[in-house]
Amino acid sequence: MKTPRKPETRRTEGLRTHGRSARVVEKVLNATAAELGRSGYAALRIDDVAARSGVNKTTIYRRWPTKIDLVSATLRAQTYPPEVADTGTLRGDLLEHFAHLVTMLGTTTGRGVVRTLQAERTDPEVERMKRELRAEQRARRCQLLTRGIARGELAAGVDVDLLAELLAAPLVARLMHSVEDLDRVFLERAIDVILAGAATTVARAPQRGAVAVAGVGSRAPKVSSKKRRTRAP
Amino acid sequence: MKTPRKPETRRTEGLRTHGRSARVVEKVLNATAAELGRSGYAALRIDDVAARSGVNKTTIYRRWPTKIDLVSATLRAQTYPPEVADTGTLRGDLLEHFAHLVTMLGTTTGRGVVRTLQAERTDPEVERMKRELRAEQRARRCQLLTRGIARGELAAGVDVDLLAELLAAPLVARLMHSVEDLDRVFLERAIDVILAGAATTVARAPQRGAVAVAGVGSRAPKVSSKKRRTRAP
DNA sequence: TGTTGTGGCAACTCGCTGTTGCCATAATAA
DNA sequence: TTATTATGGCAACAGCGAGTTGCCACAACA
Structure with a gap:
């Protein structure tokens, strides 16, 4: 080498x-x-x-x-999926968004992209692209969530960044193990739990069980952060 | 090679x-x-x-x-963290469990383990070990959740496997990007949202916003799967 | 004190990345 | 069409790191 x-x-x-x-x-x-x-x-x-x-x-x-x-x-x-259509509900939008993603990842080139993203720290350029891709996808999710707030499906005080990350996490985590296991039922259930959690915590109305609930509102610190010759690419 | x-x-x-x-x-x-x-x-x-x-x-x-x-x-x-002590609450147990994990992952050898687990599909033996490690950690989480059910902090019908996976997902997902960003505040907030979601969805009491909520109970199909020589190591 | 399992050393082989010089040809300008 | 030149094909080579091998030294056991 x-x-x-x-x-x-x-x-x-x-x-x-x-x-x-x-x-x-x-x-x-x-x-x-x-x-x-x-x-x-x-x-x-x-x-x-x-x-x-x-x-x-x-x-x-x-x-x-x-x-x-x-x-x-x-x-x-690679060309990435276009903007997701408005399905009328936040849940529908998210479902569609993730389903779209899963479909993409199932193709040959999609698998190639995933395996490259999984690959160990390679070089700064690739790292930069990884970050860009993540940021792009995350922005898309934030957009959907914001639309949900506008519709009244989600409280205005919700921490969109945090939610976007939590929603994507189950998919990302499974991706690490096996792309094959990424079925829609799983994603659907994950989304439902997290959306319910968001609704509840922001409403500050813990249900029965004595689950202690800290806020998800915008009070806590935010989560987000932020060669060589080639002839003619 | x-x-x-x-x-x-x-x-x-x-x-x-x-x-x-x-x-x-x-x-x-x-x-x-x-x-x-x-x-x-x-x-x-x-x-x-x-x-x-x-x-x-x-x-x-x-x-x-x-x-x-x-x-x-x-x-x-590598020696992995011993059983987590009973803190008295599910939230406390989970927090301690993840904090322990994060501490481990911060050490030199911990980072080594993470980077190896991140590494691309290497060989069947390593893949097997990855699965074992994951199963072990997951079992630990399920144990904590079951204890939570016994305490009445969580409804009995909750899908423990799904919850365990959802709780771990934010950590796993962040691990892929940067171990450094794994702070406790983030984990705490993630846990709170998911626990709240679990409590709500199982209680079948969707809050205000028209968030459609599918059950997390045990009715839906389960997610889980389960399914050289060396001289003298 | 002998026997043998085990470690050190040095000089290999091999596969893969990355190079280089020469020639052939496709794309452009006249 | 013809001259020019950017670009592609070919083949042989350099370098690196994984993995080998044979020989010798020595430490652990009897």
């Missing part, structure tokens, strides 16, 4: 981004996603990507000098 | 498990845990373990033929 230098690009003037080149990029990126889904990040072999894409290994290295670069570009090239 | 065979062990008859050998095993396992915490699984180098432990690389390979074997043995050698 020789450390690659930042070599002067071959490029001297105009570069070609159409025709053959574009086709090569597409084929390689697709092949990488597929191989990631099959083998995961650690076991990904550039030779396999080359074979699957029908593009020579050298060509791949010329465009993406390291494995990380290639994977990073592949993640970047 | 040559695939190692399962060679005939050097051993012919009696083996030595005391004195020098025992010291070697201890030093190597400690060094491995430390290196795992520092570099993670993927970047772990046997040479580094050898250097840190002061034991020769060859010796390490003789005992643990592959990197996986070494890491696997290291995980196995």
